[in-house]
Amino acid sequence: MTAVWAAVLLAAVWTAYWGAERLSGPLKKLRKQWGFSVAAGGSFLGIAAASPEIGINVTSAARGVSDIGLGAMLGSNVLAIPLMVATAYVATRKSGLKESGNKDHQEHRRKHYVAVDKGAVTVQALPYLAILAVFALLTLPAPWRGLQPIDGWLLLLAYLAYLVQALVRGRKQGENVDWSRKERWMAIAGVSALAVGAYFTVFSSEKIISALGIPNVVGGLFITATVAALPEVFATWSVARSGQVTSASTSVIGDHAVTMTLASIPLTIIGTPIEDFRLFWVSLAFVALMPVLYAMFIHFSGEQARGFHRWTIFGFAAAYAAFVAVIVFWVQPFQGSGGGA
Template identity: 80%
Template sequence: MAQVIAVWTAVLLAAVWAAHWGAERLSAPLRKLRKQWGFSVAAGGAFLGLAAASPEIGINVTSAARGVSDIGIGAMLGSTVLAIPVMVITAYLATRKSDLQGAGKDHEEHRREHYVAVDKGALTVQALPYLAILGVFALLTLPVPWRGLQPIDGWILLVAYLAYLVQALVRGREKGEEVKWGQKERWTAIAGIGALAVGAYFTVFSTERIVSALGIPNIVGGLFITATVAALPEVFTTWSVARSGQVTSATTSVIGDHVVSMTIAFIPLTIIGTPIENFKLFWVSLIFVALMPALYALFLSLGGDERRGFRRWHLFVFLAANAAFIAVILFWVQPLQSSGGAG
């Protein structure tokens, strides 16, 4: 069994890398579109998030097609709990460099104060609308009459995403820049879409094999295995973007990513109609899904208009919240002992 797990773990790692490689090939064209159309820096997180979440969309399409929707649900919930703390911490560590490329004149002061400055639009353009979307998602999936994911939910989630996208793009819009598009960029984007599709398929396929070998529920495999591994390439992307001086984009793209994950990425599962098999695991995870952006928004609001961002003690709070999530799941929900619903 150990050999089987090792083989499929290697396949999983390669598949996730391929999916995120494909997503990164799409992020550059989206960044150019932001500049060409004059959208704000905070709105850039919505663009980058669309590319960053494309592997999650592919995972749910494959999960729905293969009849293992629990893997998709687990991956979506697990990634949205894990990624905000990890990406904020990654951006913080990346900006500790004294001669940060493209950083503003206040960077050295921020570095001494253990502070990551973020554009004030990150709160109202990204964090608060995302919390509103989570409220809509909870309303669609938690009450007994509507529990689970139905086709009508997909339409509602699509409208919610479009409302978020429009407000993010319209607010703070300025005159666009002239941007040149090369033939190589177009072919690279097409290659990215192909890698994304292949990577997403084998991400789900390998997770199926791993959870089968371990004897654990699919949703648990998605929650702790697929979600954790899928976050790794995004860490490198966040580090690279922050190192280039685009600190706001590095710290807000994770919110844009999650908006897509909690709306567009769930549409494939709404089309086939997906029941919630382990309701206790689902609602507990959803509480922590909402807690992370709530902390994100709270920390941004504490600094006022001129000092929005994250301080070192904020990182420890994020880590504590993530540790609490793992502890609650393992020692109270106890998914490894039962795959049945609890609710």
């Protein structure tokens, strides 16, 4: 039976890839039509790319296994920034990149870095850290620890504030853009395929976790979260290859903003307690560490070569390796001895 679900998983990943391939063109047109900045363009892709997390949280809430959803939500937010930055870097190393608006791409390749607009820090990373602060305030203090119905409304307001500031800041006069009927339908098909593929990617991975007998929260942190990130990898690759490098590099923040707000609403509706507090706060600390590194790497890269350099890829990888080591060698021994709280 595991082999059957593995086949479903491969089919779902291919469906998500097909959908992601059709998003880069519409994203670029929408951004130009409405006059949004390149950094704000990541918010569009983030909404679509967050469909795996939304799907798994709806599913886990409906089945009464909210710990899978919570684990996948935290795990994907630790993994995704290192993975998407690395994906954008590799995608832009290849020749044949469409260089619309990016005439210096050959220099970027020669100097081994991904050029990113400085607005990625102020428009995406810092507001996302504010969302994490709100999430921590709602879940960590003992009197209201966990996710409750009122938290869903507060997180919705936090997301709307993030989205408005991302779209309004740096907005310019929009351009006239022509849309053919085929482009409209292909855009709709792309979003639909990404959502369907993402859902069945998560659904099949849950079945595999169950067959392997892995604890729900650990499976969510490392297996479901990893598989759920695949559609976003495809979307990031496609958008980066289309020449929209900043949008590709910032979509991961847009995804995370959705994940920690809108995608968590199903868990707030049913009420999700924090059963292993040590595992939760350690994971949340690493969730916050990744955007801090994201902002620092861009800010300190300098005006002449602003973005992600080759050494930053190794920095992100080291941070994720530290996360895995802390969970395996410090958190899990306490969990096994009953000291997880």
